[in-house]
Amino acid sequence: MPIEVKNLVHVYMPGTPFEAHALKGVSLAVRDGEFVGIIGHTGSGKSTLISHLNGLEKSEPGAVFVNGMDLGDKGADLIAVRRAVGLVFQYPEYQLFEETVAKDVAFGPSNLKLPAEEIERRVSEAILRVGLDPSVSDKSPFELSGGQKRRVAIAGVLAMQPSILILDEPAAGLDPAGRREMLSLIRNIHDSGTTVVMVSHSMDDVGRCCDRLFVLNRGEIAFSGTPAEVFLHDEALHGMGLDVPECAKLANRLRREGFDIPEGLFREEEVCAAILNHLGKGGKQPC
Amino acid sequence: MSNPIIEAHNVCFQYEDAAAPAVKDVSLTVEAGEFVAILGRNGSGKSTFAKLLNALLLPTGGTLRVNGLEARTEDDCYEVRRSCGMVFQNPDNQIVATIVEEDCAFGLENLGTPPEEIRRRVDEALLDVGMAEQAGASPSMLSGGQKQRVAVAGVLAMRPRIIVFDESTAMLDPVGRRDVFELARRLNREEGITIVWITHFMEEAALADRLLVMDRGRVALAGAPREVFAQVDRIMKLGLDVPEMMKLAARLRRAGVKLPEGIMTVDEMAVELCRLK
Numbered sequence: 001m002p003i004e005v006k007n008l009v010h011v012y013m014p015g016t017p018f019e020a021h022a023l024k025g026v027s028l029a030v031r032d033g034e035f036v037g038i039i040g041h042t043g044s045g046k047s048t049l050i051s052h053l054n055g056l057e058k059s060e061p062g063a064v065f066v067n068g069m070d071l072g073d074k075g076a077d078l079i080a081v082r083r084a085v086g087l088v089f090q091y092p093e094y095q096l097f098e099e100t101v102a103k104d105v106a107f108g109p110s111n112l113k114l115p116a117e118e119i120e121r122r123v124s125e126a127i128l129r130v131g132l133d134p135s136v137s138d139k140s141p142f143e144l145s146g147g148q149k150r151r152v153a154i155a156g157v158l159a160m161q162p163s164i165l166i167l168d169e170p171a172a173g174l175d176p177a178g179r180r181e182m183l184s185l186i187r188n189i190h191d192s193g194t195t196v197v198m199v200s201h202s203m204d205d206v207g208r209c210c211d212r213l214f215v216l217n218r219g220e221i222a223f224s225g226t227p228a229e230v231f232l233h234d235e236a237l238h239g240m241g242l243d244v245p246e247c248a249k250l251a252n253r254l255r256r257e258g259f260d261i262p263e264g265l266f267r268e269e270e271v272c273a274a275i276l277n278h279l280g281k282g283g284k285q286p287c
Numbered sequence: 288m289s290n291p292i293i294e295a296h297n298v299c300f301q302y303e304d305a306a307a308p309a310v311k312d313v314s315l316t317v318e319a320g321e322f323v324a325i326l327g328r329n330g331s332g333k334s335t336f337a338k339l340l341n342a343l344l345l346p347t348g349g350t351l352r353v354n355g356l357e358a359r360t361e362d363d364c365y366e367v368r369r370s371c372g373m374v375f376q377n378p379d380n381q382i383v384a385t386i387v388e389e390d391c392a393f394g395l396e397n398l399g400t401p402p403e404e405i406r407r408r409v410d411e412a413l414l415d416v417g418m419a420e421q422a423g424a425s426p427s428m429l430s431g432g433q434k435q436r437v438a439v440a441g442v443l444a445m446r447p448r449i450i451v452f453d454e455s456t457a458m459l460d461p462v463g464r465r466d467v468f469e470l471a472r473r474l475n476r477e478e479g480i481t482i483v484w485i486t487h488f489m490e491e492a493a494l495a496d497r498l499l500v501m502d503r504g505r506v507a508l509a510g511a512p513r514e515v516f517a518q519v520d521r522i523m524k525l526g527l528d529v530p531e532m533m534k535l536a537a538r539l540r541r542a543g544v545k546l547p548e549g550i551m552t553v554d555e556m557a558v559e560l561c562r563l564k
């Protein structure tokens with residue numbers, strides 16, 4: 001199992017008037033090769049949760065296992081864990097600091113004490129993989145657009161060749177074209193065998209990309225399941241600051257208006273097919 | 288009857304050392320009480336234009352009049368900033384105090400507003416954005432989304448005539464996003480505050496009175512959301528998208544369902560489909 005979280009607790013500033021119980025006993029498991037989504041209202045604990053997944057934060061009580069290794073163990077090899085788990089923070093472009101793109105991407109692998117050729121190979125491969133033109137390598141990251149900077153930050157994480165990639169709102173702030181490209185990049189990375197965990201506020205995006213969702217509410221897991229299973233709880237989700245994808249909203253609305261539309265549909269093509277079916281045009285032309 | 292509150296004539300802005308202007312020959316008018324959304328790909332000049340409206344930057348060419356005033360002196364700039372409030376993309380850049388309610392009071396205190404008036408407006412604004420419970424909390428304890436709501440409250444407390452929201456919902460959860468958007472619409476409708484709403488969410492843009500699409504510093508497209516989104520190829524070439532319901536409508540039409548043009552929202556789609564039921 002790539003990731004196993006057991007009864008994870010996180011309290012910020014314990015014992016002060018500002019004490020905040022960000023995680024109150026969270027348990028979850030991510031299976032090999034899965035694409036998992038984490039959704040939850042602002043302040044629900046998503047960023048706190050993922051900061052535990054590469055040993056950046058420690059939990060007492062509770063435990064986090066990465067590839068079977070208990071991160072709380074005194075002897076845990078945290079270097080191996082950071083190699084296995086690639087963490088892309090919220091707005092990672094603010095953390096670019098090197099004078100060239102290539103140097104920024106090389107920062108992680110350089111710390112692995114790899115031979116220079118290997119580092120170079122990984123850097124140029126990662127830059128290509130995120131869809132950047134190799135000619136940007138020698139540019140300053142600060143000359144790039146927001147979407148390009150985001151890709152540089154992701155390339156830096158990919159250059160570590162993680163087997164698990166965790167992204168905190170990777171498409172936030174990108175224009176719609178940038179968002180589409182970013183999601184297709186992440187899907188490609190997943191398709192090539194990487195386990196992916198993505199935090200997002202976009203129900204449409206997690207619906208499109210994820211095999212399974214975990215819903216965080218006030219530091220606890222409220223629901224988990226396939227997107228279709230989770231989106232069934234539209235009213236409960238709404239009460240937790242969340243929503244369902246646009247097409248699911250329409251399907252639910254039409255069902256209330258007496259349309260014969262099965263529950264659990266949220267993809268455009270399946271909602272379209274159900275509407276055509278109801279209108280008696282189902283056989284005419286498939287969606 | 289025309290009552291322009293923002294008048295831009297060939298407005299240009301070039302950052303120091305930049306190879307090209309970030310805003311180029313922008314001419315447009317926003318009527319008092321309008322709700323205008325600005326769209327455009329990353330780097331197209333939206334935030335730069337927003338900062339010009341707020342006199343944080345001054346045009347390097349052309350003329351820009353906001354609430355009847357062209358910012359020429361320092362005093363003008365303060366006056367413009369009072370009448371044109373701004374909520375930024377990144378809340379960390381605008382939170383200054385160590386307690387939420389003090390942060391909201393900051394602008395009013397600078398204006399010398401009486402304490403009881405400050406108290407009333409701050410309480411009301413925090414309630415409006417759903418942060419009343421955290422009035423005494425430290426902003427550093429809040430998550431990104433919560434900070435953003437505090438920033439909105441701080442601007443609301445100033446009661447400006449225009450509020451520019453520069454991607455203020457980008458970090459919020461769906462309900463928070465809708466709450467802030469609805470708040471802006473309510474302020475627009477009930478108090479007549481002019482809203483300039485910069486966003487990458489097409490569903491929000493669909494609900495504006497008018498859209499301006501920027502591309503490489505210029506206004507590339509302008510018009511009612513329905514007219515603008517009807518130009519699907521242009522929209523996609525400009526790095527944007529059309530609302531989900533427009534895509535579904537196109538798909539249904541291809542399959543032979545007779546739907547009128549211009550369906551953009553779930554409500555509109557549901558109403559039309561119920562007619563066919």
Ligand SMILES: Nc1ncnc2c1ncn2[C@@H]1O[C@H](COP(=O)(O)OP(=O)(O)OP(=O)(O)O)[C@@H](O)[C@H]1O
Pocket residue numbers: 012013020021022040041042043044045046047048049427428429430431432433458460
């Ligand atoms: N450094 C900190 N110090 C104190 N409290 C914190 C800190 N960071 C987060 N918190 C609190 O912990 C809780 C969880 O925050 P977290 O950032 O994990 O939420 P999130 O789900 O990632 O939110 P968002 O969607 O806004 O990014 C919130 O209540 C927040 O106020």
Ligand SMILES: Nc1ncnc2c1ncn2[C@@H]1O[C@H](COP(=O)(O)OP(=O)(O)OP(=O)(O)O)[C@@H](O)[C@H]1O
Pocket residue numbers: 144145146175302303305309327328329330331332333334335336
């Ligand atoms: N402080 C600055 N100094 C120099 N150039 C800048 C500065 N701020 C922005 N630019 C450049 O000006 C252009 C317009 O940027 P602006 O931030 O206005 O775009 P935007 O439309 O708001 O993009 P986004 O959707 O990413 O927020 C870009 O090419 C950008 O790189």
Ligand SMILES: [Mg+2]
Pocket residue numbers: 046047048090168430431
């Ligand atoms: Mg977060």
Ligand SMILES: [Mg+2]
Pocket residue numbers: 333334335376453
């Ligand atoms: Mg911007």
